Amino acid sequence: MIIYPILIPLVFAIITVLFWENQRVKRALSIISTGLLMIVNINIFFVVYREGIQVVQVGDWPAPFGISLVVDLFSAIMLLTTSIVAFLLAFYSVDGIDLARRKYGYFPLFQFLLVGVNGALCTGDLFNLYVWFEVMLMSSFVLIALGGERTQIEGAIKYVILNLLASTLFLSAIGLTYNLAGTLNMADLALRLQAVSSSGQVTVIAVLFLVAFGIKSAIFPLFFWLPASYHTPPVTITALFSALLTKVGMYTLIRFFTLLFPFESEYTHTIILISAGFTMLTGVLGAAAQTDLRRLLSFHIISQIGYIFMGLGLFTEYAIAASIYFLVHIILAKTALFLSAGMVESIQGSFDLKKLGGLYKHRVGLSMLFLLPALSVAGLPPFSGFFAKLGLIIAGLESKQYFIIGLALFVSLMTLFSMTKVWNEAYWKPPKDPQYADQQKPVSRWRLAPVIIIVVLSVLLGLFANPVFEVCQMAAAQLMDPSQYIRAVLGMVR
Amino acid sequence: MTALSITILTGFLIAILAPFLTRLMKHRAAFVLALYPLAVVIQLLALQPDTLTAPSIQFPWVPSMGLWMTFTLDGLGFLIAMLIAGIGTLVILYGGEYLRDDPYLERFFLWVIIFMASMLGVVTSGNALVLFVFWELTSISSFFLIGYKFEYESARAAAWQALLVTGAGGLAMLAGFVLLGQITGSFEINQWMQNSNLVQESALAPAAFILILLGAMTKSAQFPFHFWLPNAMEAPTPVSAYLHSATMVKAGVYLLARLFPVLGGLALWNQVVPWVGLLTLVGGALLALGQTDLKKLLAYTTVSSLGGMVFLLGLGTPLAVKSAMLFLLTHALYKGTLFLVAGGVDHSAGSRDIRKLGKLAKLMPFTALAAGLAALSMAGIPPLIGFISKEYVYESTYYYSNLPFILTGLAVLANVANVAVAGWVGIRPFWQQPEQKDEDLHPHKESLWLWIPPLVLAITGLFMGVFSQGTAQTWVAAATSAVLQEMSKVKLSLWHGITPMLLLSVLTLMIGVVVYLASRTLIPRLAAFWNKLSSVGPNIFYSRSMRAFLSVAGWQTKILQSGYLRYYIITILVTTVTLAVVTLATRYDSLPNPQWTQPRFYDVIFIVIIIVSAILVTRAESRLATITLLGAIGFSIAILFLLYSAPDLAMVQFAVETLTVVLFVLVIYQLPKYTKSNYPIHANVLHIIVSAAGGIMMVVLMLLTSAVPSNSTLAPYFMESSLPLAKGHNVVNVILVDFRGLDTLGEITVLMIAAIGVFALLGLKKGSKRGGNG
C-alpha cells in the first residue's frame, strides 16, 4: 500500500520517457499520474488515520535488516498535501511551461521529483532517505537549469554546489551514525542512539544532520542558495520547489529531532530556536528589500520556514502540531502565491513591481487569487496563516519563550508589509507604462482552474482549521512518543 | 440571540453577493443591501438588553486553539451594535447615492458590508480570539475602503499606513489576549471576568494589559498613534462617517470598556489610560483648530473625542464610565451626521475647504438643518444630547479625587475646540459668506438620499436629548452596568439646577464662540505652528522608521546575500565547525579514547599518494594536471578498497574513475580555462583555515565514532541469510539487489535523471538533431 506513492510516479516517469516525442501524451500522463497519486494518498491518509502507523518491509526482510517504509500520520499529511499540490501543478504546467522545456524532459522530471519527495516522506531508513533525497535533488538540478538562460544557469550553479555540499554532509553524517550505532533503520537507530546518548558523539552527529537538512530547508545561516536560485526558473517550477523541496527538508528535520535526537533537547532545541528566530527575521527583511515579485516571494519562503522551525524548537506536542499545520498551510498558500505571480507575469509580461500595476482595476477576480493567500501568509484571520501562527504563539507562551514570540509577531507584521506592498504596487497602482493600463489578455483555463482550487483549499483550511489542526495534534502526539513508531517498525520494543 | 448571530454572520455572504447585485441593479442595490443592517436593528430592538449578562450562545469553531463562536449581547455590546447597524443602514443608503456613478460602487458595498458584519462580530463575540478575528477583518475592510480610490497615491499610502498601524496594534493585542488566556486558562471573556482576581495577581498581567492597550490605542487613534486617522480621510465620505468616526475607531474604546472588569483593577490602568486619553483629547482638539478641510476638522475632533472616551474609562469611576458610554453614543450621532453633511457639501459644492464655502443653506436647506442640529449637539447646547453628555464629562472630572481643576480645565479646553469646529463645519458653510471666492465652484442642489440619512441621525440626537429620560437613559444604563459589572442607574436630564457644570458649559460656549469668530487669524497661525511641529510628530516617526526598516533590510540582504558563492560556503562551514566544536567541548568528559590498529607498508604508500595528490590538486594550475591527480586519488582509493576486503567496490571505483576521466577529456576543451586565482593573501589564509578546520573536524568525528563499538547486527544477519534466503554468495551484491534493493532502484533512477539532465542541457542549446522534435 504505502509503496505506491513511490511506484506510481516512477512508473509514469518511465512511461513518459518512452513517449518522449509526444507532448500530448506526456501532458496527459502527468495529470493521470498525479491524479492517481492523490487518490492513493487520500486513501493512505485515511488508513493511517484510522489504523495507525503503516509499515512495509520492502523485500519482506525483517526490520532492521531490510528497508522499512513507514507512514505515520505526519508523513501521511505531508503525502496528501504534496500530492494535491502536485496534481494542481500538473494542470498548471499544461500552459505554464514553455514548449522547449516540455520537449526537454519537464514532465518526466516532474514525476521523478515526486518519486524523490514521496520516497523521502515514506522511508524509515537513513540511507534510503539519502537515496531519495538524491533523486529529488537530481531532478531539481535539472529542472532549475532546464532552459539554460544566463540567470538560470548562474542560479543553478549556486543551487547545485551548495546542495551538493549539504549532501556530502548528510552522507558523512550517515557514515558516522552507522559507525556509532551499527544500524540504518531509523526505528532501530532511535533505540540504539538512546543507549549511547550520554556520549557527546550523538549530539555532534545531530548537529551535523541539523546543518545538512538545514541547508536543504533553507534556515539561517544556511539559506543562501534559495534567494540565489529560486527566482530564476519559470514560476511553475519555483512553485513546485517551494511546495516540495524545502518542505521535505523541514519534514526530515522534524522527524529526526523528534525520533532520533530527542535527548539533549535543551541544547539542540535552543540552537534550533535561535536559528528559527534569525530565519524568520532575515527572510522577511530580505523580502522587504525586493521589488521583483518572485524574489520577494522566495525570501518569504525562508521567513515562513523559520516559523515551522520555531515550532520544532519549542518542542512541545502543541508546538509540533502547530508546525505541521503551518507546513500544510504554507504549502498551499505559497503555491497559490507563486502561481498567481505567474499569471500576473503572463498578463503584464514582468515580475517587476515597478513595471506592474493596475490589476485590481480590471481583474478583480484575479486579484483575489493573490489577495487571499497573501493575507493568509501575512497571518491575518480568518485565514489559515492566522491559525498556524496562533498555534505557535500559544505554544511559545506555554514554554515561556517570550522573545521568540515577540519576534514572530514582528515578522508577521513585516510580512503584512511585504504582501500589501505587492498589492499596492502590482494591483492598485496604475502602471507606469500606459500600454499596460488596460490589459485584458486572457489567462488560460489550465492556469486559472488550479489556482482557484488551491486558493479555495487554502481558505477552507482556515475556515475549517479545527479538524485539520486536530489531525495535526494527533500527528504531533505520535511524533512526541517515538515508541509508537519504533513498535510499529520493529514489532516489539526489544 | 441565536437568530441575531446568524444574521450577523450572514453578512459575509451578503457581502460576497453584493457585487453581483450591484451589477444587476446599479446604485439601487443600496435599497436591498440596507435591509441587512435594518434586520439587525430590528432584531436588536427585539432583544432589548436589560439584564446584567444576557444569555449567550456558543458553538465550536477551532476549539483546539480556544476559538469558540460565543455570542453575547450585553448592554455595552447592544449600544454599539445599535450604532453599527443603525448608522450602517443610513450609510448604505447614502453611499449608494454618493457613489452613484462610480465604477467601483460594487466594491464599496462589498467591503462596507464585510466591515459591518465584522464590527458587529467584534461587539457581540464573547471569545477574545474570535473578537480578534473580527477585529482584524475590520482592519482589512478599512484598508480597502480607505484605498477605495486606489489610483491616487495618497489613498494608497493612507490605506497602507492605517493597516500597518492598526495591524501592529492588533498583533500586540493578540499577544495580550494569549497571555490572558494563559493566566486564566480560557479565551472566554466572561471567564476572564470571573477570574479577574487571578489576573490581578499574575505577574504577567501588566504585560498583557500594555499589549492590549496598544491594540486599543492604535485602533482608536490614541496619541501617538493618532496620525493614521486624519490621513484615512482619503476614503470616500460615507466611509469616513461610518468607519472612521462612528464605529470602527470606537472598537478600541469598546475593548477597554469590555475588559474594564478584567484589567480595570490593575494599578497600571489608572496610571496609564487616563493620560493616554487626556493627551489625545487635548492634542486632537488643538490640532483640529489648525485645519481648513471639513473632513480634517472632523477627523481631528474625532481623535480628540476618542481621547475623551479613553480618558473617562481610564478614570474608571462609575460616573466617568457612565459619561464615557453617553459620550460614545452622542459622539456617533453628531459626528456621523457632520461627516455625512460634509460629504453632501463636497458633492454639491465641489469643495471641502471651509474658506471657500458659504451661503449654502439656500441650495441645501435640509442638509443645513441636519448640520445645524448636529453642530449644536457637538457644541453642547441644550436641548440636544450633546449638552447632557458634556455636563456628564465635566461632572466626572470635577469629582475625580485627584487634580479636579487641571482635568476639568483641559476638558473645557477640548470642548472649546469642539464648539468652534462645530460652528465651522455645521454653521459657517451654510449661513456665512465665503471667506475666499472660488469661481470654479458651482454648487448645485442637494440630492434626496444625501440629506435624508444625516437628517435622520441629527433628529435622533435631538430626540434623545429632549426625551433624555427614555431610550438613551436605558441604553446608557445598560452599557454602564455591563462595564461596571453591577446594576447602575443612569439619570439623564437637561436641567440639574445651577451647578458648577452648567457654569462651565456656559464658559465653554463663550470661549468657543470667540474662537469660532477668530478663525481667520487663528487657523493659519495654528496651521503654521503644527506644520513646524510636524517634523517631530509621530507621523514623521512612522515614515522614518519605515525608511530605517527598509535600509536595514537592504543592508542586511546585501551583506548576507552577497552573491559570492564562497562567502556562502564559508558561512556554512564556519557554522558547522563552530557548532561541532561547541558541542564536543561542552561534552569533553564523556568522550572515549579511540584505539588504533597497525597500518601496513602498502597502505601507507597509497595513503601518502592520496594525501600528496590532494594537496597538489589544490595547487595545480592546469586542467590536465588536475585530471591526472584526481585519477591518482581515485585509483589509490580503489586499491585501498581492494586491500581492505572490498573487491566489488574496487572494481566499481576503477570503472567509474576511468569513465570520469574519459568524460573530462571529452569536454575539456569546452570548459573554461583556469583563471589565475587572484585572491588577496588574507582571503587565501582564511580559506586554508576554514578548509583545515573542516578537515580536522571530520577526522575527529571519525575517530570518535569509531571508538564506540557499534555491535552491528546487520552484517551477521546478512552473512547468515545471504545464501539460504537470498541465494547469493556475494553478500555485497545481495545487499544491493535484494536486502537493500530499493536503494539501488533509487540509485539507478538518479542515473537516469542525470542522463536526462545532460541531454536537456546540451540538447536545448543545439536545437538538437534527434531529440525533442516531437
Add this chain to the structure above:
Amino acid sequence: MQRSIILPVATRFLMPLMLVFSIFLLLRGHNEVGGGFVGGLVAASALMLYAISTSPSALWRLLPLDPRFIAAIGLLISLFSGFISMFYEKPFMTNMWIEAPLPVLGKIGTPTLFDLGVYILVVGVVVWILLEFAEDE
C-alpha cells in the same frame, strides 16, 4: 584527430570480448565479484571504444534503440522485477526464485532480473551521456 588503423582493428576484436565479459560479470555477480553495475559499465566502455575508433554516428547505427529507450527499459525491467512478488501478495521486491537452476545462467530469480535491469540501464545511460558529450565537440 588523426586516426590510426590500429584502434579500429583492435576494437573489432576487443569489443565483442568486452561485451561477453560484461555479461559474464553480470551473471556471476550474485556469487562472486561483479554485478549489473560493473557489467553495464564494461559494456558501455566497449561501445564507447567502438564510437571512438569509428565515429559516434556509427555507434548510433549499431544501437538497436535510442539509448534513452534502452535506459528507460532497463529501469522498467528493474522495477518490474520488484512487482512480481506483489502478484503473490508479498511486499514489493520480495525475492522469488525459479526452483531448478538453468544451464549456464545458474539460479534465476527476481534479483537476477533486477540486476539485468541495472545492467541495461547503465549501458543506456552511459552511452547516452557519452554520446551527448562526444557530439558536443
Add this chain to the structure above:
Amino acid sequence: MLFLMAIAAGVLFAAGIFMILRRSMVKVLVGILLLGYAANLLLFNAAPLIRGAPPLIDPVIGVPTVYADPVPQALILTAIVISFGVTAFAVVLIRRAYAVTGTGDLDNMHCTDIPCESEEILSDLEDEIL
C-alpha cells in the same frame, strides 16, 4: 590504520573545501569530486577495517569467521554511482555556464542574488509611504 585512513579522508575533505572556495568553476567541480572521495572514505571507515576478508560466502566452508562488514561497502557503491551521475551533470552544467556567460569565473556571476539597485527601491518606496 584507521587513523591513517581518517587522516586521508580529512585531507580530502580539506582539499575539497578549499577547492569549492575557488573562483574558477572547474576548480569548484574538482572540489565536489574530492568531497565525494572523502565521504566515501569516511563511509569505509564506518566499520572496522579488515584485510583480505571480503564478505563472500565460500561455497565450501560457508560463512567465514572473519569478514569485512558488507553494509558500508554497499552504501559506498550506491554513493559512487550517484556521484558519477551528479558529476556528469555538473560537468555539463559548467560547460553550459561557460557557453552562456563566456566566463569560468564565479565572481562574474553574482547578480542573481540581489538586484544591484537597492538604493532605487528605497526611494520608490519612500514615495509610497509618505
